[in-house]
Amino acid sequence: MNAMIATRREFTAGIGAIVVAFSIDPKLALTQQAAPLPGSLAQNRMLDAWIRINTDGTATIFPGKVELGQGITTALTQIAAEELDLSLGRVRVLTTDTSYSPNEGVTSGSQSIEYGGTALRLASAEVRGILLDLAAKRFGVSADTLTVADGTIGSRDRRKVGYGELAADLDLHREATAKIAPKLVAAHKIVGKSIQRFDIPKKVTGGIAFVQDIRLPEMVHGRIVRPPRPGSKLDSVDVAAVQAMPGVVAVVRDGSFLGVIAEREEQAIKARQALIESARWTLGPELPDPAKIYDVLLALPAEDTVISNKQAPVPEGATVIEATYRKPYIAHASIGPSCAVAEFKNGEMTVWTHSQGIFPLRNHLSLGLRLPIADIRCIHAEGSGCYGQNGADDVGLDAALLARAVAPRPVRLQWMRDDELWEPYGPAMIMRVKAALADGKIAEWNYDLWSNTHSTRPTEIGGNNLLASWYLANAQNQAPPRTIPQPAGGGDRNAIPLYDFPRQRVVHHFIKEMPLRVSALRTLGAYSNVFAIESFLDELARAAKADPIAFRLAHLKDSRARAAIESVARNANWKDGEAGDGRRGRGIGFAKYKNLSVFVAVIAEVEVDAASGVIKVPRAFAVADAGQIVNPDGLTNQIQGGIIQSTSWTLHEQVRFNRDGITSRDWQGYPILTMQEVPHVAVELIDRPSEKSLGAGEGAQGPAVAAIANAFANATGKRIRELPLTPDRVKAALG
Amino acid sequence: MVLRLKVNGTMRSSPAEADTPLLYVLRNDLELNGAKFGCGLAQCGACTVLVDGRATRSCVTPIGTLGESEITTIEGLGTIEKPHPLQRAFVEEQAAQCGYCINGMIMTAKELLDRTPKPTEADVRAALDANLCRCGTHGRIIRAVLKAAELAGRI
Numbered sequence A: 001m002n003a004m005i006a007t008r009r010e011f012t013a014g015i016g017a018i019v020v021a022f023s024i025d026p027k028l029a030l031t032q033q034a035a036p037l038p039g040s041l042a043q044n045r046m047l048d049a050w051i052r053i054n055t056d057g058t059a060t061i062f063p064g065k066v067e068l069g070q071g072i073t074t075a076l077t078q079i080a081a082e083e084l085d086l087s088l089g090r091v092r093v094l095t096t097d098t099s100y101s102p103n104e105g106v107t108s109g110s111q112s113i114e115y116g117g118t119a120l121r122l123a124s125a126e127v128r129g130i131l132l133d134l135a136a137k138r139f140g141v142s143a144d145t146l147t148v149a150d151g152t153i154g155s156r157d158r159r160k161v162g163y164g165e166l167a168a169d170l171d172l173h174r175e176a177t178a179k180i181a182p183k184l185v186a187a188h189k190i191v192g193k194s195i196q197r198f199d200i201p202k203k204v205t206g207g208i209a210f211v212q213d214i215r216l217p218e219m220v221h222g223r224i225v226r227p228p229r230p231g232s233k234l235d236s237v238d239v240a241a242v243q244a245m246p247g248v249v250a251v252v253r254d255g256s257f258l259g260v261i262a263e264r265e266e267q268a269i270k271a272r273q274a275l276i277e278s279a280r281w282t283l284g285p286e287l288p289d290p291a292k293i294y295d296v297l298l299a300l301p302a303e304d305t306v307i308s309n310k311q312a313p314v315p316e317g318a319t320v321i322e323a324t325y326r327k328p329y330i331a332h333a334s335i336g337p338s339c340a341v342a343e344f345k346n347g348e349m350t351v352w353t354h355s356q357g358i359f360p361l362r363n364h365l366s367l368g369l370r371l372p373i374a375d376i377r378c379i380h381a382e383g384s385g386c387y388g389q390n391g392a393d394d395v396g397l398d399a400a401l402l403a404r405a406v407a408p409r410p411v412r413l414q415w416m417r418d419d420e421l422w423e424p425y426g427p428a429m430i431m432r433v434k435a436a437l438a439d440g441k442i443a444e445w446n447y448d449l450w451s452n453t454h455s456t457r458p459t460e461i462g463g464n465n466l467l468a469s470w471y472l473a474n475a476q477n478q479a480p481p482r483t484i485p486q487p488a489g490g491g492d493r494n495a496i497p498l499y500d501f502p503r504q505r506v507v508h509h510f511i512k513e514m515p516l517r518v519s520a521l522r523t524l525g526a527y528s529n530v531f532a533i534e535s536f537l538d539e540l541a542r543a544a545k546a547d548p549i550a551f552r553l554a555h556l557k558d559s560r561a562r563a564a565i566e567s568v569a570r571n572a573n574w575k576d577g578e579a580g581d582g583r584r585g586r587g588i589g590f591a592k593y594k595n596l597s598v599f600v601a602v603i604a605e606v607e608v609d610a611a612s613g614v615i616k617v618p619r620a621f622a623v624a625d626a627g628q629i630v631n632p633d634g635l636t637n638q639i640q641g642g643i644i645q646s647t648s649w650t651l652h653e654q655v656r657f658n659r660d661g662i663t664s665r666d667w668q669g670y671p672i673l674t675m676q677e678v679p680h681v682a683v684e685l686i687d688r689p690s691e692k693s694l695g696a697g698e699g700a701q702g703p704a705v706a707a708i709a710n711a712f713a714n715a716t717g718k719r720i721r722e723l724p725l726t727p728d729r730v731k732a733a734l735g
Numbered sequence B: 001m002v003l004r005l006k007v008n009g010t011m012r013s014s015p016a017e018a019d020t021p022l023l024y025v026l027r028n029d030l031e032l033n034g035a036k037f038g039c040g041l042a043q044c045g046a047c048t049v050l051v052d053g054r055a056t057r058s059c060v061t062p063i064g065t066l067g068e069s070e071i072t073t074i075e076g077l078g079t080i081e082k083p084h085p086l087q088r089a090f091v092e093e094q095a096a097q098c099g100y101c102i103n104g105m106i107m108t109a110k111e112l113l114d115r116t117p118k119p120t121e122a123d124v125r126a127a128l129d130a131n132l133c134r135c136g137t138h139g140r141i142i143r144a145v146l147k148a149a150e151l152a153g154r155i
Helices: A008-015 A017-021 A026-030 A072-084 A112-139 A163-169 A239-243 A265-278 A290-299 A358-369 A392-405 A526-543 A548-553 A559-571 A632-652 A701-716 A727-734 B022-029 B085-092 B102-115 B121-127 B138-154
Strands: A051-053 A059-061 A091-093 A147-149 A152-154 A160-162 A220-225 A233-236 A248-254 A257-262 A280-282 A302-310 A319-327 A339-345 A348-353 A376-380 A411-414 A429-438 A441-451 A504-511 A584-592 A599-609 A614-625 A680-686 B003-007 B010-014 B048-051 B054-057 B070-072
Touching: A051 A112, A051 A163, A059 A072, A059 A112, A072 A091, A072 A112, A112 A147, A112 A152, A112 A160, A112 A163, A152 A163, A160 A163, A220 A265, A220 A392, A239 A248, A239 A265, A248 A265, A248 A392, A257 A265, A257 A392, A265 B022, A290 A429, A319 A526, A339 A392, A348 A358, A348 A392, A358 A376, A358 A392, A392 A411, A429 A526, A441 A526, A526 A548, A526 A584, A526 A701, A548 A559, A548 A584, A559 A584, A559 A599, A559 A614, A559 A680, A584 A701, A599 A632, A599 A701, A614 A632, A614 A701, A614 A727, A632 A680, A632 A701, A632 B138, A701 A727, B003 B022, B010 B022, B048 B102, B054 B102, B085 B102, B085 B138, B102 B121, B102 B138, B121 B138
Parallel strands: A059 A091, A220 A411, A348 A376, A441 A504, A614 A680, B003 B070
Antiparallel strands: A051 A059, A147 A152, A152 A160, A220 A257, A233 A280, A248 A257, A302 A504, A319 A429, A339 A348, A339 A411, A429 A441, A584 A599, A599 A614, B003 B010, B048 B054, B048 B070
8 A cells, every 4th residue: 555656657557437537626616605614625525536435445545735755645544544444454545646636735834634634534434424324224224333344334233244345336426514523532543553654665675756766668858957046048058069969859948948858867967067068148136145135135125014913011110132033045955856757748748746736836837838727737756855845846847848848758857956956945034022021021022023925836826936937938927925824924934922921012024025036944934933032032031030941931821832841841851940061051942833733842952062163962852742643653753853954954054155146056065964963852742632633744943943042042151143053153152 | 888787686787878877877777766866966875875885876986987896776685575674674663754865874874784783873873974864864764773783683
């Protein structure tokens, strides 16, 4: 059983029948009178959009959320198997495909369990109920007298019928009602267990696991050539010379979009190099001065929105403290460069893609290729971990443009390492906080943040967000940037403190102009805002001569938040008022992700080498409360990974550039955390079976950066307010 | 001209030029998916294979330099049904998120365990320090390598 990478050929050969049967009627989804349905059922209301029962007694599920290495396929299978009363081995998962899958938009924001999981849970419970009704009719008994064991329904008089035998009479082409209650948690046998992920065995044995591994008959290899910097125009290139190189099938030039296709991959790479050397460009505008990037951003026009405003009198004689925090551009920097396989045949474009949103991608491919949406099919295949919008969408259009030039031969295009750094970065941000302390408590809180948008995905309208489309002869424009509204927020995600301050004002200064291309990076603004809020809480605690944990608890009513903080303090054996020794120290960070989702508290330990300026993070403790847990080990893996990735962002990461262009072009220009630097992470999960499951993939990053920054201050008595915490900054702070 | 290479114990041939990096021959001619393209610069380790037992970055190793060398890829270690202790340990420890780097982790660890059958955690960290992981799975990878050493010791 597995999430299959189904090529079209396998698809038509094996399971073609389902294509016809599965439809999502757009008119139904838009019907005004339709009762609202929970989770992703709201947009995909038909049961057969989610589940099919096969005559062999297995079930096939059709998630619209995609596997990004977060283990979602396994977790969704657990949910469906639980509600269908099938063993895991009897549930098959079909890869997400625009030709038959429910449109669940983008897999992002730690929402797959909450939305996709809810839909599958309710749909599965309902399908089980329908099967029971069919069996009841067949046996001439009441459905509530029947039992189910691994897809076999039994009656009190010991008659049995399998789901497979009922499949022929089963019509799932009907709207979900969401009226069949899912199982009580106490009855769960599969959900809540640490099930081994289905995708890992093939990944450790060289199986076909990634879009990079797809091989189609007659497939050729593509490479593309990016300009020296954004906005450049291609003046000339020696196409004929490159076309004459060994193995070259075609050189593709459309305006300033340039690519090459060759029979063999290494031939395409050599031809790409030759194109780079012969291409002459009129350069686009210079990049901003990196030393002044925050001033550049602050000088741009901004749309201001007050996202929280609480009034109360400020006591006289309050002490006012303020600080400004900064976070640089950070890259997704996937280990495997982005890749797509595209095939243009009989007027239909098929793109195998690791996009997080194959339906939105299809929309922008349609714009870029000037093909009707109906003639484009996107099929998801896993890529290297993306952590937000990396090059996954862009490479889809690149590959499709190349495939059209050599139709009907399929083209596999994997970007080179330096192409990957053309991805949209997580935006640089500025956070300014000013607070008043009275009687040891925060009486007033003023928080301002400046940020670009945190999503320029193909979900946007009014333009094309795929990179290549801006360079075509008939160039298209990027869609106008928008904010993501509260309560989830974009740059202002987690900008409203969860703490209870009597008087507070939080302002989001949204900057539309983007000096560097940006989009969604894991947590959006939460990493920056939690860094600023939680650092400043420690600064205030210090001013109030209070222990940072006691100080937090004194301002926090939410019982689950308090429990997470108290648990991590207990696990780490935190001593009230504990102080660093100049070299070693510890700090805490806490957040409820999006103020809506998982609660995570982290205590990190640092060791500071004053001579070299190097900070080490030997260990971290984390406590996470994600409500009802589906797969404890999967959740633990996400929290551990989030803390380690955040440690990397915090200690090392910033996209480097100069006036001429981006200079982070490989791993030397964009260093990340290495094995010897990785902290030991001890995770405790608080399971709350009666609470709804909360997304957790992005919950730990904000708390982790804050814990590390606070640990440095605890160790040294000095505060660094600009990320990353590089040796130069450490040495400057220590004087 | 056809070049012959000994891969996972079998003589294989490739029509590629002698300067072609081994990675593309493994992936495209021999249809071995394990070794991955990560950077093409020997910086990340995703493409690691063993050449005469040494962990080698196949993305910068021209096939013309390999002569009679024994090349081992992750497919040569074991299968889903009969996994090598390293593969078994990586599954048991669920030591992957996206899994793109895991080939390089396992192949580099293979050389380590061949030389140092009972490594310490510090040995594992040092051996894998030049293999990059982006998902933050490092802790599990370390545990998996230590577990593989235990499993191998028992066999």
